[in-house]
Amino acid sequence: MQRVTLPPRPDAAQALLNVGIDWATGGYWQEQAAYAFTDEEITRIEQAGQRLVDRLIETAGHSIEHGRLAELGIPAWLHPAIEASWNRRDESVYMRLDLAFDGHALHLLECNGQTPTSLIEASVAQWHWLEQQQALGHLPPGSDQYNRIHEALLEQWQHLQARGVTDVHFAAGDSREDWATVTYLRDLAVQAHVSTAALNVEDLGVSPERLTLVGLRGEEIRHLMWLWPFEFAWEDVAAEQLSRTRTRFIEPLWKAVLCSKGLLAHLHERYPDDENVLAASLKPGTLGGEVVRKPLYSREGQNVTIIGANADATPGHYGDLPVVEQRYTSLPSFPAADGSVRYPVIGLWVAGTEVCGMGVREAAGRITDDRASFVPHYLLPGQA
Template identity: 55%
Template sequence: MLWHGAVPEHPVPWAQGDAPVPYWAEDTGYSFTPAEIAALEQASQHLTDCVLAATEYAITEGRLAELGIPDFMEEAVRESWDRDDPSVYMRLDLAYRTGEAPQLLEVNGQTPTSLLEAAVCQWQWLEDRQAAGELAGSCGQWNTVHEALGEQWAHLKAARGLGEVTFCAAPIDEDVATVTYLRELANAAGIHSTFLEVDALGLAPGEPYLLDGWPRPIRNLMWLWPFEFAWDARDGEALARTQTRFIEPLWKAVTSSKGLLALLHELYPDDPHILPASLTPGMLRTPAVQKPLYSREGQNVILPGAAMTPGDYAGYPLMEQAYTELPTFSAPDGPRYPVLGVWAAGSEVCGLGIREGRGRVTDNRASFAPHWVEGER
């Protein structure tokens, strides 16, 4: 993996407080050899299989409370797994240094974003660079995300009889864009869809389903809203009682818990792709990162020797994971720390997106950086 950057005409002082950072990084790209991509793809599929096995282990062995899942949710989560409620997508975040084994940092199982950038925008970027003569026509990209997601929706319609889905998100540009893209893919597969914002979801006494604004029952809900936000809310227990089926499914509450990283280490203690981790902070005899069981965008993370990052998850129990260095690339406007996001459609890995942080914790000021593969894969 090589970093390729250009000197910005007007460098932005990234390290200074809340200086603005462009989300799409036009001044940056990463190149990989075909051998690197083959190794990343193999390792990522292996890790995806391990994550799903650890999810099953947590559910069948009664480990849900340790992962931060409330008692009233446990039966609904188990039933969701037993029904084999289908998943559309997932993202694994990896630390990768050239010549070394990729290492799993986190699993984004329920609400992963940066999807449109990975699936569509960086592919268009590649074609534009090739058309401009800046990249050879033989260059490729590890990116069949768009096609794989379309195939997954088509599979759910044909094999699961999924005919109608309500798509739902908070009124946040990134979330709405992600849901809109997923909805367009579902429509292309012949699935009828509607959209509403999270606050428009309704409940009614004795009604077995969540309701839309008309109000009509919602039987299938593609919900880009964290489960932990819902179960912590005033009407949180409705999440466990409703007959509405969620995409991503309720069993993804297990996959999304950072406590699953500790169970992965418990199950695969010698796996070079899985970092040592513990549900009890202070147990690892190595420099460790402490993370809330549920958090997003690098919130409330404690790096070795550092203060907790700001965020809304300070009340959650902490787990710890062995610290691993991210590769660091020097740019004219400060260091860059890339994290590789590998996408899976269903349970099959299908492409790569890169978030490039300006600090060792990847937060909501990280940029998306495109990549290419040298020569033919």
């Protein structure tokens, strides 16, 4: 694993706009560098990642079936609906695992099971970057990328369509990035011959007379894919409709379990000897030593605290929530051309239940927050 300095493409900004990325400002998209991996490293990441996906889903099912959802911060009125969603085996489209990897040790940091972003960057934008940098002669001939995210997501939509998911409403809030992600996912669904419509989250309706959520024209919504965190939804005045509606959510309600960082403690409890699973506890102070304290629900690295020799903390809006503590693991560090030090985290993408590619985000500190940059990657040819 190397951080390599490269000349950027002369039309990089336009290339990003061409795939719908209009928020890559302030250094968010970084292509003056790239991360290079060997085939052997990618194989290790893929195999360990698949095992982690399987164990996370198994642990989520165990937590549901053994009545442990309250430990994860999920309100009691939603438990029956989550159990029903799990028992139906409601289908998933995607999720992302965040991993610490230094070329040797690999550790799961957390799982974003419902609203993962940086998807277009990982699936489309960095693939175009690879092709164009090869054409410019900036990458060695034969360079590849661990990235079949686009193809795998299309296959998953085709699978859902065959299972009866033939019409889907897509919704998001007012974030440009969220809407770009929703639009991309909607385009994949259309390619899989799914009938689609779009609306803002605030335009979703409930009706005492209806058994489903409704759209702007009062139409019933059978399937809803929304880029809106469940923990936001269950604070809404109409939240309990989630527990009664016949609308099927994508991502499904059982994925609320994977959204809770508390599941890291359940995962460690079930797989204490897994070398890729860090010790974690829902009882602060019990692990001892250097730990990372995280709210059960938080976004963009908010309210994360490193306790110990590498002490650090981020502000945020989740400071009043219960927390999970996870054993601290060092991120690899690389010098950048501007003299700073960069700390990369691997985002491993999952379509359905199968890992299918990755992206890399790097921060200027040990906590990856909303200031972290996306950096493309490639595989070194002939260096397995």
